[in-house]
Amino acid sequence: MPGAMKTITTTNALLLLLSLGLTDWPYAIVHAQGLFDFEREPINYHNRPANNVVTRLQSGIDSGKVELVFKEPRGYLDSILQYLKISKSTQSLVFSKSSAQLRKISPSRPRALYFNEQAYVGWVQDGEVIELIASDPTLGTVFYSLKQKNEAKPRLLRDKGQCLQCHAQRRTRDVPGPVVRSLYTGSDGQPILSFGDYVSDHTSPFSERWGGYYVTGTHGKMLHMGNLLTDRNQPPSEIDYSQGANLPDLSGRFDTRPYLSSHSDIVALMVLEHQSQMQNLITRALYEEVRGRSYDKARESTQDFPSDLSKRLVARAGNDLLQYMLCTGEFKLQSPVRGTSEFASQFSARGPRDRKGRSLYQLDLTTRLFKYPMSYMVYTESFRRLPSRVMIHIRRELHKVLTAGSAGDDYAHLNLKDRRAIFEILKDTCPELSDAW
Numbered sequence: 001m002p003g004a005m006k007t008i009t010t011t012n013a014l015l016l017l018l019s020l021g022l023t024d025w026p027y028a029i030v031h032a033q034g035l036f037d038f039e040r041e042p043i044n045y046h047n048r049p050a051n052n053v054v055t056r057l058q059s060g061i062d063s064g065k066v067e068l069v070f071k072e073p074r075g076y077l078d079s080i081l082q083y084l085k086i087s088k089s090t091q092s093l094v095f096s097k098s099s100a101q102l103r104k105i106s107p108s109r110p111r112a113l114y115f116n117e118q119a120y121v122g123w124v125q126d127g128e129v130i131e132l133i134a135s136d137p138t139l140g141t142v143f144y145s146l147k148q149k150n151e152a153k154p155r156l157l158r159d160k161g162q163c164l165q166c167h168a169q170r171r172t173r174d175v176p177g178p179v180v181r182s183l184y185t186g187s188d189g190q191p192i193l194s195f196g197d198y199v200s201d202h203t204s205p206f207s208e209r210w211g212g213y214y215v216t217g218t219h220g221k222m223l224h225m226g227n228l229l230t231d232r233n234q235p236p237s238e239i240d241y242s243q244g245a246n247l248p249d250l251s252g253r254f255d256t257r258p259y260l261s262s263h264s265d266i267v268a269l270m271v272l273e274h275q276s277q278m279q280n281l282i283t284r285a286l287y288e289e290v291r292g293r294s295y296d297k298a299r300e301s302t303q304d305f306p307s308d309l310s311k312r313l314v315a316r317a318g319n320d321l322l323q324y325m326l327c328t329g330e331f332k333l334q335s336p337v338r339g340t341s342e343f344a345s346q347f348s349a350r351g352p353r354d355r356k357g358r359s360l361y362q363l364d365l366t367t368r369l370f371k372y373p374m375s376y377m378v379y380t381e382s383f384r385r386l387p388s389r390v391m392i393h394i395r396r397e398l399h400k401v402l403t404a405g406s407a408g409d410d411y412a413h414l415n416l417k418d419r420r421a422i423f424e425i426l427k428d429t430c431p432e433l434s435d436a437w
């Protein structure tokens with residue numbers, strides 16, 4: 001049945017592999033019954049052509065218009081970021097062995113992540129590949145790797161399913177996509193899974209964020225799990241979180257010279273967390289409408305159209321997306337947050353702006369992340385090209401929220417002034433949402 005998605009969390013198969021010594025990664029999600037739902041029709045994830053910033057980069061390389069420069073110590077990284085227009089101020093450093101290439105990652109050699117709305121890039125010192133995730137309007141997100149080897153025509157290889165082991169599961173809302181995880185991490189970089197782990201987005205309390213990440217910046221009395229090497233023999237209740245708090249820089253922690261920047265900026269991390277799950281909810285809305293339409297098509301001649309099932313799929317995925325993009329359930333900051341790099345100033349300077357000069361990229365950072373709690377991801381191609389049923393649903397429901405006479409609905413975190421401001425900004429800058437208003 002379409003929509004009956006099953007995340008294949010087959011603990012038994014995993015235990016079997018572990019007992020046979022076939023995996024050294026203790027919490028991989030294994031494809032026990034073969035396929036995720038989106039790998040079959042109607043999404044047919046692996047067999048549909050991709051069209052995104054990475055495929056365009058590859059076409060440029062193939063035609064000779066683009067030349068990626070390979071330069072030590074980072075290989076293709078600098079050139080890739082330049083081509084994808086990703087700022088080095090987005091750098092986030094992860095020291096837990098929680099991803100691919102985990103043997104090369106440790107507290108003295110953290111992995112570096114960079115992102116913008118269209119792409120995410122992962123780089124490891126002396127890594128075999130650069131890892132990429134591209135936002136793709138017809139497929140959601142697509143995964144690539146680029147060999148760190150100087151070649152005349154480098155190839156960005158599309159993943160055949162390997163990345164999905166960790167990047168398509170409950171943590172990514174059952175679609176392929178980015179994820180920010182928080183894990184207690186030992187001094188060797190190994191996650192201590194028995195202490196628990198978290199997925200982070202803007203709703204996560206600070207106390208559960210950034211285990212296994214370096215975090216530079218100040219955040220007053222709020223404590224988090226970042227910057228801490230945990231002793232696995234010590235009960236988690238005895239951890240002194242203040243040791244990892246309010247870190248101004250990374251000096252003395254490890255040699256930052258091979259990296260593009262010496263920051264792992266707290267504000268960049270907060271934006272990445274918001275964005276990663278926003279991307280996954282956009283992908284999910286896309287998939288649910290495609291599934292609903294395919295179901296309807298198969299029974300069109302005999303039944304009502306669109307069917308109740310397809311209406312339900314669209315309404316549920318659309319409502320989840322709408323709630324998230326309006327920052328429902330956001331963790332309320334108890335102290336102001338300040339980063340250490342130029343990330344916040346670069347990010348908040350971005351447009352589009354409305355006639356009063358306001359933009360959804362403006363940051364608040366005293367009580368919440370954004371000045372106007374509405375995701376800037378509405379400007380991405382992936383959002384703007386969402387199929388019509390889900391887009392119409394979101395447009396209609398959003399209009400109700402933004403023009404409500406009182407704030408006593410599910411969106412009580414938005415006062416009437418916030419709603420008015422978001423309405424006016426969207427009216428001036430986002431025709432996909434506001435044309436019919």
Ligand code: HEC
Binds near residue numbers: 025096131133162165
């Ligand atoms: C063993 C599990 C695992 C596998 C396999 C894996 N990743 Fe990841 N990946 C993660 C985790 C966990 C994160 C979050 C940051 C971290 O812990 O390093 C991540 C983060 C990323 C990021 C940064 C954006 C984000 O999601 O936070 C990129 C880019 C990325 N992975 C690409 C890939 C690609 C491409 C592949 C396949 C070649 C892949 N990954 C395979 C676990 C994995």
